[in-house]
Amino acid sequence: MGAGRKICRCRNVSYLDIRHAMKAGARDIEDIMENTGAATCCGGCTSEVLSILESVCSCNSVSMQEVVEAVKSGADTVEKVGDITNAGTTCGRCSSLIQNIIDLKR
Known part of the structure; x- marks a missing residue:
């Protein structure tokens, strides 16, 4: 997915803006709305x-839930999460998000 691709046209929020918010700890739609403004106007982007x-690693189709469960099960490094979930x-682009999940344990 293109990093600069607009997800929320009303608030001019890109895919990368949402990923940055996730790396800063946003884990649900309310967090994204508060941090980026996405999905706060017409709602047309909410499903996207x-x-x-829901996704952490698009290369290997690994969900947020899978990574969170791995961390809850004891994976305490990006490498250990990778061993469990792939x-x-x-490409490693999701490593900083995985590290944030480890740090916040959520």
């Missing part, structure tokens, strides 16, 4: 924002 929130083992 939710889809982005997240972050291809």
Whole structure:
């Protein structure tokens, strides 16, 4: 997915803006709305924002839930999460998000 691709046209929020908010700890639609303004106007982007929130690693189709469960099960490094889920083992762009999940344990 193109990093600069607009997800919320009303508030001019890109895919990258949403990912940055996730890396800063946003984990649900309310967090994204508060941090980026996405999905606060017409609501037309809400389903796409939710889809982005559900995914950590698009290369290996690893969900947020899978990574959170791995962390809750004891994975305390990006490498250990990768061993369990395969997240972050291809291009590595999601490594900082995985690290944030480890740090926040959510």
